[in-house]
Amino acid sequence: MNLRKSGIGAAGLLALSGIPALALPYNYETGFQPAASAVMSQIEDFHRLLFYIITAVSLFVLALLVWIVIRYRAGANAVPSKVHHNTLLEVAWTLIPVIILVFIAVPSFRLLYFEANIPKPDLTIKAIGKQWFWSYEYPGADAGFTYDSLGLSDADALKAGKPRLLGTDNPIYVPVNKVVEVDTVGADVIHSWAMSQMGVKMDAVPGRINKTWFKADKMGVFYGQCSELCGARHAYMPIELHVVSDADYAAWLAEAKKKFAALENDATRVASK
Numbered sequence: 001m002n003l004r005k006s007g008i009g010a011a012g013l014l015a016l017s018g019i020p021a022l023a024l025p026y027n028y029e030t031g032f033q034p035a036a037s038a039v040m041s042q043i044e045d046f047h048r049l050l051f052y053i054i055t056a057v058s059l060f061v062l063a064l065l066v067w068i069v070i071r072y073r074a075g076a077n078a079v080p081s082k083v084h085h086n087t088l089l090e091v092a093w094t095l096i097p098v099i100i101l102v103f104i105a106v107p108s109f110r111l112l113y114f115e116a117n118i119p120k121p122d123l124t125i126k127a128i129g130k131q132w133f134w135s136y137e138y139p140g141a142d143a144g145f146t147y148d149s150l151g152l153s154d155a156d157a158l159k160a161g162k163p164r165l166l167g168t169d170n171p172i173y174v175p176v177n178k179v180v181e182v183d184t185v186g187a188d189v190i191h192s193w194a195m196s197q198m199g200v201k202m203d204a205v206p207g208r209i210n211k212t213w214f215k216a217d218k219m220g221v222f223y224g225q226c227s228e229l230c231g232a233r234h235a236y237m238p239i240e241l242h243v244v245s246d247a248d249y250a251a252w253l254a255e256a257k258k259k260f261a262a263l264e265n266d267a268t269r270v271a272s273k
């Protein structure tokens with residue numbers, strides 16, 4: 001049974017309110033939330049590869065242990081063996097782990113490069129971590145704007161049909177299938193902008209810009225959280241991301257330009273509190 005589709009708990013509540021429940025974790029879930037970007041799909045694939053290797057190595061070691069415990073127990077070996085050193089064995093137990101590690105390194109570095117090498121972005125968002133909420137800047141060629149995105153109280157979240165501790169008052173909007181560059185910076189302490197279904201987690205450090213990217217391949221509402229302990233209300237600065245069609249994004253953009261504060265046209269401006 002697909003728990004995700006059956007709508008349990010908060011996911012069910014969301015399904016009723018018309019928001020796709022796709023993006024929510026559910027009780028007793030194991031593994032990752034479903035991937036919504038190529039980076040996350042590749043992280044899943046890499047994780048699966050590691051899982052097989054880990055399982056095989058663990059079972060092999062367990063079998064060796066069981067074999068030694070039974071075969072070489074004191075009861076069956078009145079006179080203990082004095083054998084030590086076995087060149088072939090020692091070379092093998094050094095070389096085989098090295099070969100396994102090199103085997104893992106190839107897809108690992110390929111994935112790291114894929115994550116770190118930002119394609120030409122279709123749009124750029126600046127995420128500024130503050131104690132304890134996120135501010136976003138949408139720099140535009142004509143008129144950029146900025147706004148704060150605060151986590152909702154339990155009562156407000158319930159009223160808005162949003163999940164507790166994940167919903168925000170002003171979500172971020174991005175178009176589907178477009179490369180979004182996210183520039184992160186901290187205004188006070190180190191925060192971390194994390195959106196697991198996009199395979200993104202980037203520290204927001206005061207005084208420097210860190211860049212990451214994602215290209216959402218599914219429409220829907222996605223949730224993330226600050227993932228660097230940043231103080232008393234670290235748990236209350238969620239990220240709500242809406243991935244929408246080009247038309248819906250254009251509509252939101254037009255409204256946002258009117259609704260939110262215009263961005264000062266100063267490229268050297270440093271994020272302020």
Ligand SMILES: [Cu+2]
Pocket residue numbers: 129130190191192226227228229230234237
């Ligand atoms: Cu934080």
